[in-house]
Amino acid sequence: MADSYRILKGKISGRKAKICIIGLGYVGLPLALEFLRKGFTVFGYDKNPNRIEYILKKQPYIVDVDPLEVRKFVDRNKFFPQTSPEPIKNADVIIICVPTPLRKVKTPDISYIIDAVRVIKKFMPVPSLLVLESTTYPGTCRDVVLPILEKGGFKRGKDFFLGFSPERVDPGNKKYPLTKISKVVSGIDHKSLSLIYSLYSLIIKKVKKVSSLETAETVKLLENTFRLVNIGLINEFAMLCDKLGVNVWEVIDAAKTKPFGFMPFSPGPGIGGHCIPCDPLYLSWKARKVGFKTKMIDLASFVNRYMPKYIVERLKRILGTSSLKGKRILIIGVSYKKDVKDLRESPALDIIEDLQAQEAEVYYYDPYFPYLLVNGINMKSVKLTAKILNSMDCAAVITEHSSIDYNFLAGHCRVIFDTRNVYKKKLPNVITL
Numbered sequence: 001m002a003d004s005y006r007i008l009k010g011k012i013s014g015r016k017a018k019i020c021i022i023g024l025g026y027v028g029l030p031l032a033l034e035f036l037r038k039g040f041t042v043f044g045y046d047k048n049p050n051r052i053e054y055i056l057k058k059q060p061y062i063v064d065v066d067p068l069e070v071r072k073f074v075d076r077n078k079f080f081p082q083t084s085p086e087p088i089k090n091a092d093v094i095i096i097c098v099p100t101p102l103r104k105v106k107t108p109d110i111s112y113i114i115d116a117v118r119v120i121k122k123f124m125p126v127p128s129l130l131v132l133e134s135t136t137y138p139g140t141c142r143d144v145v146l147p148i149l150e151k152g153g154f155k156r157g158k159d160f161f162l163g164f165s166p167e168r169v170d171p172g173n174k175k176y177p178l179t180k181i182s183k184v185v186s187g188i189d190h191k192s193l194s195l196i197y198s199l200y201s202l203i204i205k206k207v208k209k210v211s212s213l214e215t216a217e218t219v220k221l222l223e224n225t226f227r228l229v230n231i232g233l234i235n236e237f238a239m240l241c242d243k244l245g246v247n248v249w250e251v252i253d254a255a256k257t258k259p260f261g262f263m264p265f266s267p268g269p270g271i272g273g274h275c276i277p278c279d280p281l282y283l284s285w286k287a288r289k290v291g292f293k294t295k296m297i298d299l300a301s302f303v304n305r306y307m308p309k310y311i312v313e314r315l316k317r318i319l320g321t322s323s324l325k326g327k328r329i330l331i332i333g334v335s336y337k338k339d340v341k342d343l344r345e346s347p348a349l350d351i352i353e354d355l356q357a358q359e360a361e362v363y364y365y366d367p368y369f370p371y372l373l374v375n376g377i378n379m380k381s382v383k384l385t386a387k388i389l390n391s392m393d394c395a396a397v398i399t400e401h402s403s404i405d406y407n408f409l410a411g412h413c414r415v416i417f418d419t420r421n422v423y424k425k426k427l428p429n430v431i432t433l
């Protein structure tokens with residue numbers, strides 16, 4: 001009888017392997033689509049019935065993913081998205097793409113991974129290749145995922161192969177779609193690594209092997225910590241430049257003409273999304289477990305978390321007042337980043353909440369969010385008409401969506417606080433961060 005490794009290797013290279021993706025969100029759905037495009041049959045399991053309904057009704061919910069293309073694969077009986085985990089039974093490859101948020105106390109919450117692995121244990125066929133893509137702290141695969149499977153009676157290297165491959169997708173980034181972002185892969189043993197390498201090489205141009213699961217887990221955390229720390233630095237720098245009376249954007253623009261040793265980062269109203277604010281805290285938590293204190297991460301997180309407060313303080317200065325009570329303030333863009341329909345950890349929400357607490361009259365505009373609930377208050381996106389803009393004491397550009405007519409804003413707002421440097425030219429009624 002052919003051994004498990006050869007069976008899986010043959011199925012993967014012949015594109016006959018059936019793939020089950022657990023979690024069809026920003027990571028799982030584009031990944032499913034890429035395997036579908038390469039001819040694989042894909043099962044999708046997501047606990048959230050809305051996500052399955054969106055797919056079946058061809059409604060867009062993930063930027064960069066064309067709902068019609070996804071539905072085409074459903075109609076051709078190549079893609080089977082559902083809320084039942086049963087199809088795991090039919091899979092050769094199982095890829096976990098579930099969330100890894102923080103708990104309220106800012107420690108890792110890997111309960112979604114644990115739930116997913118427990119379900120896999122119930123249905124996993126033999127042999128299977130299991131890959132974890134969710135961002136997590138070093139040791140999760142070996143110390144958490146592996147024991148669950150082994151306690152279920154499965155034998156590593158015979159019944160299953162296991163690996164970790166961090167996802168690096170950047171929703172909304174047209175320059176780097178999934179297939180052009182090189183992928184780091186790791187395995188619990190040589191055979192697992194070889195299978196994972198073969199699998200991802202079919203959909204991604206460059207695949208980089210690393211020597212251990214822990215290395216791959218740490219790679220992702222280094223990447224996001226690098227961003228967190230550099231954003232923290234440039235945010236602090238922006239606050240300093242304001243004190244010095246120097247335009248930080250001009251400083252960055254000139255500094256980046258240096259051909260080596262400098263990489264530009266942009267200041268802003270704070271950090272959002274599922275990755276940058278959360279992932280480095282997975283690392284600092286793990287560091288504490290091994291008796292190490294990550295001062296850089298803690299300091300950068302502190303500076304970045306302070307930014308929404310700083311924005312509100314600057315608004316007071318711009319309006320020449322110590323009280324925002326009754327001031328009509330329009331927030332432009334509420335999602336956490338440009339051109340993306342995603343509110344997770346968005347600093348705009350903190351800013352709105354603070355303004356509301358200070359009894360300002362807060363309004364917002366965002367083409368991706370017609371309605372918003374902030375701290376129990378229902379809000380509705382306003383129309384950007386001359387009359388509405390004229391009626392505001394100040395507008396603040398928090399998220400710079402491309403579809404917004406910034407010239408029109410500048411033509412009708414009394415004053416604009418531009419936290420993203422969308423106005424490259426100096427205008428009398430625009431104040432930059």
Ligand SMILES: NC(=O)c1ccc[n+]([C@@H]2O[C@H](COP(=O)([O-])OP(=O)(O)OC[C@H]3O[C@@H](n4cnc5c(N)ncnc54)[C@H](O)[C@@H]3O)[C@@H](O)[C@H]2O)c1
Nearest residue numbers: 023024025026027046047048097098100115116134135167
């Ligand atoms: N969004 C990004 O840009 C990005 C980029 C790189 C890495 N990541 C990482 O990838 C992982 C997934 O992130 P995401 O943005 O795709 O999250 P998401 O919330 O968009 O999607 C996750 C999906 O998993 C489903 N789910 C949760 N638990 C489940 C379970 N036990 N069984 C089945 N389905 C379950 C949820 O319903 C949800 O639809 C996270 O670890 C994240 O840090 C995200």
